[in-house]
Amino acid sequence: MxxxxxxxxxxxxxxxxxxxxxxxxxxxxxxxxxxxxxxxxxxxxxxxxxxxxxxxxxxxxxxxxxxxxxxxxxxxxxxxxxxxxxxxxxxxxxxxxxxxxxxxxxxxxxxxxxxxxxxxxxxxxxxxxxxxxxxxxxxxxxxxxxxxxxxxxxxxxxxxxxxxxxxxxxxxxxxxxxxxxxGGALAGVKVVLTAGSTREPIDPVRFISNRSSGKMGFALAAALRRLGAEVVLVAGPVALATPAGVQRIDVETAQEMQLAVSEQLAGCDIFVGVAAVADYRPREIAQQKIKKQQTVMTLELERNPDILADVAAAEDPPFTVGFAAETQNVKAYAEEKRRAKRIDLIAANRVAAAEGGFERDENALTLLWEGGGESLPMMLKSELAARLAARIAERYHARTQQENS
Missing domain, CATH: 3.40.50.1950 (Flavin prenyltransferase-like)
Structure with missing residues (x-):
């Protein structure tokens, strides 16, 4: 009924x-x-x-x-x-x-x-x-x-x-x-979610970043909140209003995001890594603006922490959801990422100009989990977020029941 x-x-x-x-x-x-x-x-x-x-x-x-x-x-x-x-x-x-x-x-x-x-x-x-x-x-x-x-x-x-x-x-x-x-499929459940991009400073003026607007992550935070969850949103630099009822923590760099996430993991039931975290950061940050003098400049980079992998590898990890933004072989690369990082569910999308993704209001997702998957067609991110939130709730409860049986 x-x-x-x-x-x-x-x-x-x-x-x-x-x-x-x-x-x-x-x-x-x-x-x-x-x-x-x-x-x-x-x-x-x-x-x-x-x-x-x-x-x-x-x-x-x-x-x-x-x-x-x-x-x-x-x-x-x-x-x-x-x-x-x-x-x-x-x-x-x-x-x-x-x-x-x-x-x-x-x-x-x-x-x-x-x-x-x-x-x-x-x-x-x-x-x-x-x-x-x-x-x-x-x-x-x-x-x-x-x-x-x-x-x-x-x-x-x-x-x-x-x-x-x-x-x-x-x-x-x-x-x-x-x-x-x-009554809310996620009533009483704590969700920590990351959204947006990170900025890795080169000097006081310049930084390394990407094209993530944070729209998908903010829409998903709102959708999870509507299902009754307590939602903590760790957001990179974005120009978006905080969803109603959501606790927001603003960060800028990948290291700041990692710290904020780690501080919120106590009591966390579900972690969703939507943020497009920069894989690398400059090894050294210039204290003053770098002047345009050389024809070619070499910038030495070092790896940033892998927040999603670290959460999934914790001693008692929450139900972990990752995102994969790909330009080709979307399903294959996403499944490889899911297995390598041992996460419960991954949402993958093709980031191309005509196919949604970054800086757009529409998106389509391929969802993969152990033994199953689902394709969500192109739709507004607000609608897509509602569909994804429902699937996250379903898979979370399925895992919880399995662990308690």
């Missing part, structure tokens, strides 16, 4: 072009067995009429704060008591701001103020609106009150810009809702 069977979900819809996804989300929730009612703001109705949602749900759509047809003309109280979960998708920057200060001047905000049910928000807005300090302060305030923030994803937006602010796809939100009612 679906985790959503007979669950009462109030789908709140605020203004934004992502409203079209809400109609698909409504259908998906109903097909999963949930009982769904819809409340729309006035702004939402300028994008899609209530008739669309009424046709899909077979129920009247709630739009008015004081509804004469409702019990005692207080429909907001009825709906607040009825819902097992309130999911607002999309939620606009304006609505989040009003929620953060406790306003209740329309039906949906009044429901949120009157309910004791969990509230989940799926943000959708321009990237600059999402990154604006006022919005981020509102997110922190709402998170501190216990509201769930699901998303946003990154990618091309209706305004033509690209970045964080897209509403999660309906399939990803359906996974979030299912995980919520399932």
């Amino acid at each position: 679906s985790a959503l069977a007979n669950q009462k979900i109030l789908l709140g819809v605020t203004g934004g072009i992502a409203v079209y996804k809400s109609a698909m989300l409504l259908r998906a929730l109903l097909e999963a067995g949930a009982e769904v009612r819809v409340a729309m703001t006035a702004a939402a109705q300028t994008f899609v009429t209530p008739l669309t949602f009424q046709a899909l749900s077979g129920r009247p759509i709630h739009t008015e704060l004081l509804d004469p047809a409702a019990e005692a003309a207080m429909g907001h109280i009825e709906l607040a008591r009825w819902a097992d979960l309130i999911l607002i998708a999309p939620v606009s920057a304006d609505f989040m701001a009003r929620l953060s200060v406790g306003m209740a001047n329309d039906l949906l905000s009044a429901i949120c103020l009157a309910t004791t049910a969990p509230i989940a928000l799926a943000p959708a807005m321009n990237r600059q609106m999402w990154l604006n300090p006022a919005t981020q302060e509102n997110v922190q305030r709402l998170t501190a009150r216990g509201l769930l923030i699901w998303g946003p994803a990154e990618g091309v937006q209706a305004c033509g810009e690209s970045g964080p602010g897209r509403m999660l796809e309906p399939e990803a939100l359906l996974d979030q809702v299912s995980a919520h009612f399932a």
Whole structure:
């Protein structure tokens, strides 16, 4: 039976072009067995009429704060008591701001103020609106009150810009809702995850690094957190917002990342090495900027620590997940890495301009573990992260059961 069977979900819809996804989300929730009612703001109705949602749900759509047809003309109280979960998708920057200060001047905000049910928000807005300090302060305030923030994803937006602010796809939100009612597949599990690149200084100005943006690692940290895990994110230099509910530790070099990981391994159940750690670092770091004098300059390098291998080789290692970014023979090289480092699961991808990977919003992965594997096709990294997180949880529990049998 679906985790959503007979669950009462109030789908709140605020203004934004992502409203079209809400109609698909409504259908998906109903097909999963949930009982769904819809409340729309006035702004939402300028994008899609209530008739669309009424046709899909077979129920009247709630739009008015004081509804004469409702019990005692207080429909907001009825709906607040009825819902097992309130999911607002999309939620606009304006609505989040009003929620953060406790306003209740329309039906949906009044429901949120009157309910004791969990509230989940799926943000959708321009990237600059999402990154604006006022919005981020509102997110922190709402998170501190216990509201769930699901998303946003990154990618091309209706305004033509690209970045964080897209509403999660309906399939990803359906996974979030299912995980919520399932109690969280990783509740009580501590995950340490690395993301981004490292920078190995040559002099005070220059460094050795790579093209990793950290997007996949941050998306995976958010997905694991949504499954109930306690997530510690050790991040190299990236320009990304910290996922809600995730503890973040910023580092720069491979040695700093190794130290941060080692300090967090106590009580760690799952380690995920997503970071593209520089394999080598300069043997000597110039104290002053190196001047352009010689036609040819030799830079002597030495090996950096292999964080993933060290974690897997510990006396009592956590369930260990590695990543392999390859340009050719992806599956063969990944399997070789998995066996050599004795890790439980490896996620490999081809890093080529047309095939996702570094500095892109989409990716595809080949997953390999002892005795099995799976190919995840090209999709947004936010969606891919949800799929990978579910697989990590499954393989982790399988190993735990085997060890305890």
